Amino acid sequence: MATTTAAITLTSTDLLTDSLALSTTSTLYNGPDFTTGLQRLKVTATSTSSSTLLYTADDFAAIAYIYIKNTDTTSTDYVYVYDDTTSGDPVILKLAGGDWAFMPTIADKTLKAYATTNPTTIEFMVIGTDQ
Amino acid sequence: MATTTATLTLSSADLTGDSIAVSVTSPLHKAGVNVGLDQTSGLAKKVYAATQSNTTLISAADYDDNTANWVYIKNPMPPVTSAETDDYITLTLGASNITLGRLYGGQWCFLPYEGEQDIDITTSATNMEVEFMVVYQTA
Secondary structure, eight states, X not given: OOOEEEEEEEEESSSSSSXXXXXXXEEOTTOOOEEOOOEEEEEOOSSSTTOEEEEOTTSEEEXXXXXXXXXXXXXXXXXXXXXXXXXXXXXXXXXXXXXXXXXXXXXXXXXXXXXSSSSEEEEEEEXXXXX | OOOEEEEEEEEESSSSSSOEEEEEEEEOBOTTSXXXXXXXXXXXXXXXXXXXXXXXXXXXXXXXXXXXXXXXXXXXXXXXXXXXSOOEEEEEETTTTEEEEEXXXXXXXXXXXXXXXXXXXXXXXXXXXXXXXEXXXXX
16 A cells, blocks of 8 residues: 655636635545556547557556646647547547646546647556556 | 646655656646636535535536636545545536546545536535535636
8 A cells, every 4th residue: 555645736826816825635545556657658549549548447446546648838739538438438538738637537447548639748647556 | 817827746655666756737728828717616615415416516507618627626525544435426527427536535636627518426425525616718
């Protein structure tokens, strides 16, 4: 059982008339002790055909966490992360260039990615507990 | 135009043989332009006395489609150490309720939101709380 912490800080001095400073830190639930490592990949597919595999369903037990960043510097170069297990391949994340997300996943869905531009480089990491 | 910055730090001394520390900071911009988001829902908190099933937390109707918005959601309940029995909030997306994941006590997520589908929650117990904020733009 490992201890991994995730912290987020949201700040703004002019979004509201008073300064915004939201900060929270949490220890990932149940001490997940496996990770894919922080990977850097080129997403070459521009549709679900030949898309990039991010995570295979049930590689980890629930609950797992995913961090993903679209490293592209052009904001309109999007990366789409979709649920390849569910019918219709629903998109669950749309990341503009420079965007990132950190979220839990129940770990039983295969996640894949495609982009608007070939290639678009992403960085991602999944942290979870081995099955 | 406002400037709002989000910073994520992931760190662990024992997840791998060497310590890891991942940190990323980004400004929150409107879709396709280098202009900061300028509206927010504010940091909101809801208390659900009864268990909820796919209850709308963030309504797409409140946001324009194809916009660049950001969502922060936290389960503020105190973390409990007895794994597998802890209470949690399940996040789902859209009318078909695509499951995104579970937030156990103290856990949070931060993700971009295009404003096209509702984000719903299901609670695993009574008297649960959720905190959330949307930083958004109009079309």
